[in-house]
Amino acid sequence: MALERYYTLGNTGLRVSRLALGTMTFGKEWGWGNEKADAKKIFDYYLDHGGNFVDTADMYTGGSSEEFLGDFMHARKNREEVVLATKFTFNTSPNGHVNGGGNSRKNIRRTLEESLKRLKTDYIDLYIMHCWDRMTPVEEVMRTLNDLVSEGKVLHYAFSNVPAWYASKAQMIARYNNYEPISALQLEYSMIQRTIEHEYIDLCQDMNAGIMAWSPLGGGLLSGKYKPGIDDQSDVEGRLKHITENGGEVTSKDNERNWNIVKALHEVSEEINQPMASVALNWTANQPSVASVLVGATKMSQIEANMKALDFNIPTELMKKLNDASAPDIPYPYTFFQPKMQERIYPDTKVGLKPDGYWKDLRIG
Template sequence: MSLTLDTYRLLGRSGLRVSPLALGAATFGTEWGWGAEQAEARKLFDLYVERGGNFIDTASTYTHGSSERLLGEFTRDNRESLVLATKYSTLRRPGDPNSGGTHRKSLFASVESSLRQLNTDYIDLLYLHMWDATTPVEEILRGMDDLVRQGKVLYVAISNAPAWQVSRMQAVADLRGWSPLVALQIEYSLIERAGERDLIPMAREMGLGVAPWSPLAGGVLTGKYSRDDLLAAKGVASGDGTRKSVTIAKGALTERNLAIVEVVKEVATELGRTAAQVGLAWTLQNPNVTAPTIGARTPAQLEDNLGALEVDFTASQLARLDEVSAIELGFPHDMLASDVARTLIHGGLKVETRR
């Protein structure tokens, strides 16, 4: 594979060039109980940009706004050369129902807040962060399109939403002549492959670039957790202010997942790489993935993550990783892929399909 951060990729159905690994800025600031202080965050930013990286991901509420504020300071001298992605819809003020959600009031207020915090006149890529199942899609899309027409946002995207809603939104945008969605953020890793059922195929068909979050499954794929952690998980409070507690609260420590990690470690040893590099490289080799988002807290972690760009798997190694992490695609996918269904559709004919 042997990529570099300045081996840029087009994002979905746009002409926007982005690095193959995005720098996640949710670790910029310590307000959540973990993360990087300002000086350390600056080192992460500088290291990423010096290597040719240009794709930086944040959100209006990451570390209570510190993430955007720090990026606003760090990007003073090179704003034009960077692709800044932020998100809206998570609650910005506790107790204020309209400070969160996907509706127009939340959208415009959140964007204005992000522009101030990022110290910029425009946002390169704006994601709807969390689907709230309450706002008409026409309201969302028209609001996004208005912001694009005003020049405050250049491209729009979506994260954490059902595949059928995303495809519906894309169809509505196309029919109305509104700004199309160009990217989809989903959780995707060797441990979380549910996106392969509908979200990733949908993104391919509808022209959205896939930018996975948590490609290392909250650190589980780095190999730092063991079965001792699994046994002790019940005694760890989900709100004790550590990254480990968040991982446990999400249910990421299971026998299945630790079995996946064992194979990741085996492949890493064979390649002379770290487990984290193998986990990240697995997402990178998927042709449907544009740019996984990495969330390092120290320069050493970031250096290690960037090493994933240089990992080359053998066919056998990829097969082992795929096999240990495989999921059932469920109905109708498994049925349609069966020999019975193929016979009913094609009979004995051989039909070659190409993408």
């Protein structure tokens, strides 16, 4: 079985597989997802091969993703086996009214009830704030989420797409009020999107939360469909093409840095004889603080390949090649935390230098 080991998520006793199933592709409403019958096959394959962690959101495909999952779990009678994560924040009210989005107590309670109905369940394992709304006091968000845990409607909660200072403040509120703590941060993380490394890796160690990495293939760019050295790849079928043609933001992925990453990924995948997508997923799964990687798939062949992504190790020198090709720029003030600057603080003892693995020894427990 591809996923035969489970790990506790952040500070919880909840055991989850290192590859989670992303279901943003369940439903045709956004133009690049699956019909229900195909989504069911992907769901079944994931569970039958050891996966137990399934991610959705109230707003995915206009609610179809949650509805499909509700029906699939009902058909398999396996709600208890699934660690189910869903999200709130984006406006999902029928007429888009002013309190139908955001992280207010009113909207969290409304949208949770809607999600429970679509998912045909009476509790959510991991309830995720989808995005900071820049408005609701963090105290209100935390109190509301903690109340939902007390009521048994939510077992654990997490944040996605938030500034690090906000997550840190929220965790302090939880700590000093004896609230249920935040167990995970769901963040975009792949070789093409490494900006979270400046803050969130350390943050998650410090707040004892696991990272759930979304878009580990950059929405498809690292999937192996795109090859280096080919000027016009506009015919490659899939989500990126669809979004580009519909005026989406994907064009921003078409830059020199990203094509260098695709090139390095291609070379490494040839060298170890593994598909590019598997290598890219493996890279993300093996970064510090990453608890689970969200795999997305629109075809059976994709989920079959992706589920094998942890069945091999990338040799150290090839990991370095991928790291070098994808190294992010280091913006201020993070320049001050690099070895060269830190040496100027501790010139004799060199304690400012952190060798590989130092963070692990320092922070565990």
